[in-house]
Amino acid sequence: MVNAVFLLLVLLYPNLSTEWPTHTVCKEDNLEIDYKSCDPLQDFAFSIDSCSEISSHTLNIRAAMLLRHSINELHLKLNLIINGRSVLAYSESLCEPDHPKFLFCGKKKGERLYYEGPVSLGNFEVPQGDYVVAVKLVNEDRLTVLCADFTIKNNQDYPFP
Template identity: 40%
Template sequence: MDILTAAVSALSLFCLSESKEWPMHTICSGPNLEGYYRSCDPLQDIGLSIEPCFKTLPEVVQIKIALLLRRDIKWLTLNLSVFIQSLKVFSFSHLICEPTSTFYTFCGRRKGELIYFEGPVKFGIGTIPTEGGEREREKDPTLEGEYNVSLELFNEDNYNIACGNLTLVSH
């Protein structure tokens, strides 16, 4: 029985190792905006959702994120880059956690712990524009804005805690 269990486990690991990407997940879906993401970390997937899902964003949105830590986080930095048709149009880096930070409950967490954050986040973005602007959209009403977003979280040792490739489609 132990040999059979070992063989099934080895076969499962082999089959799983053939899959090179995590599945595509939906962040949100609304009348004029859709969001999808895929974890770019080969060892773990992340959970993420945003509400509400509108092109005109409210000042504060509700976010849920979950991931299992593979390293401690005394310091946590967010790097965010936005691309339109492979051209970087926006880049942002922000220190989320530091040793004295008490704003987020996950700051200071240790390897093996689960990070689960559910709460309000202020983005400071009013409207997600469409590619080409309104004038171009009037010429071609089928034109849709698609934005690719690279999201990375690094700890104090510059270890990648989590990363994801997001696609936002603005109708």
């Protein structure tokens, strides 16, 4: 009976909790990466095998979510935030109607998005310090497909090789 009342409260009052929990991606001696969904209606799953993979510039990741909006076009917006101020902004089109770059391009609302495998960071180095990387994916209708804030704490005395 208690479970039924709790479920009923959750269904009737979805705005009782305004934040998703913080998830830890990895935590090792000198590097910690956490994330929190900033989409009030949806959380998602993301993990990497180990923080130490970052130094190799190739990560084995797992990511999953249920799509609330179709993806005919998908645009990525990244912001690097240090001390509450945006210091770098980056954007890129990931899916275009005639030029899909990824397998998830063309997925429809209600479909499950799941990826497990390698991702290359190229020559990207994880800078030392504490900062936030704000990630937002929007579709062709400017609807949020994914929104997350990644908190990175890198206490290495030197950049990754």
